[in-house]
Amino acid sequence: MDKIRALIVDDSSVMRKIVERSLRQAGIELEKVVEASNGAEALAALQSNVVDLILCDINMPVMDGLEFVRQVATVENAKGVPIVMITTEGSESHVVQALSAGARGYIRKPFTPDQVKEHVLPLVGKKS
Amino acid sequence: MTTDICITRRSHEEGWLPVLELAVEEVFEIMLGCRVKPAAQSEPQVNREFTAMVGLAGALCGVVTVCCDAKTAGQVAKSMLGDTADSQEQVADALGEICNMIAGNFKNKLAGTDERCLLSVPTVVSGGEYSLHSMADGTSMETVLLFEGAPVAVCLQLQS
Numbered sequence: 045m046d047k048i049r050a051l052i053v054d055d056s057s058v059m060r061k062i063v064e065r066s067l068r069q070a071g072i073e074l075e076k077v078v079e080a081s082n083g084a085e086a087l088a089a090l091q092s093n094v095v096d097l098i099l100c101d102i103n104m105p106v107m108d109g110l111e112f113v114r115q116v117a118t119v120e121n122a123k124g125v126p127i128v129m130i131t132t133e134g135s136e137s138h139v140v141q142a143l144s145a146g147a148r149g150y151i152r153k154p155f156t157p158d159q160v161k162e163h164v165l166p167l168v169g170k171k172s
Numbered sequence: 173m174t175t176d177i178c179i180t181r182r183s184h185e186e187g188w189l190p191v192l193e194l195a196v197e198e199v200f201e202i203m204l205g206c207r208v209k210p211a212a213q214s215e216p217q218v219n220r221e222f223t224a225m226v227g228l229a230g231a232l233c234g235v236v237t238v239c240c241d242a243k244t245a246g247q248v249a250k251s252m253l254g255d256t257a258d259s260q261e262q263v264a265d266a267l268g269e270i271c272n273m274i275a276g277n278f279k280n281k282l283a284g285t286d287e288r289c290l291l292s293v294p295t296v297v298s299g300g301e302y303s304l305h306s307m308a309d310g311t312s313m314e315t316v317l318l319f320e321g322a323p324v325a326v327c328l329q330l331q332s
Contacts, residue, residue, distance in 0.1 A: 136287065
């Protein structure tokens with residue numbers, strides 16, 4: 045598997061670091077990590093960055109993760125890029141909303157590196 | 173299980189304190205790699221130099237708080253980030269995320285509640301000279317646990 049470029053969207057810089065670390069622990073080699081603290085920042089970041097994977101929280105100020113997933117389909121750079129939600133929102137309705145909007149995976153916080161591996165690896169073309 | 177009855181009554185009838193304790197233990201074990209258990213009453217009081225808060229709205233109205241002293245808050249951040257956690261901002265961010273995950277994990281464990289309860293983004297207050305007053309008229313429950321030998325208080329205050 046080639047190195048990948050990831051966009052990590054979370055209003056907590058600590059969580060962004062933990063998600064990045066979990067990706068590396070999952071055996072995913074990262075060429076570049078782009079960070080954004082809300083959906084609006086993430087949409088702006090996608091105008092100037094091409095990424096292979098997006099990991100996104102739901103509860104964020106300015107623009108939440110569900111709205112971001114809905115809008116990302118309109119960004120030329122991001123069409124077809126897999127999105128995995130990583131969030132404390134564990135309800136079935138949030139999962140359904142996220143997957144309906146276009147997310148390809150859903151991880152509930154707190155999460156283990158193994159969960160990241162299980163949900164993300166199949167999306168970036170590497171068998172665990 | 174209905175959520176239409178008074179939340180304070182439901183919290184007592186269903187015994188939510190063990191659910192809160194379990195939610196706390198899971199978050200500390202998974203995210204910090206540390207097994208924590210409720211502290212004995214003889215343990216020293218929590219020095220509340222840091223308080224992280226996450227609001228609950230909808231089927232549950234109230235606030236979840238996590239309080240500890242500055243050294244313990246720093247230790248929480250180091251457990252999450254390693255030795256790179258050195259700024260006050262990172263310490264507050266880490267404690268806020270722990271509070272966020274505890275609140276989410278707790279509500280996800282309550283049947284029929286998680287679908288209709290929303291969480292706020294975390295707020296963290298630091299400094300020694302403050303006290304926190306909830307204007308809500310309801311009930312509260314608190315568990316104090318030991319993390320790296322220091323007490324951490326997790327409180328759920330519910331509006332009736």
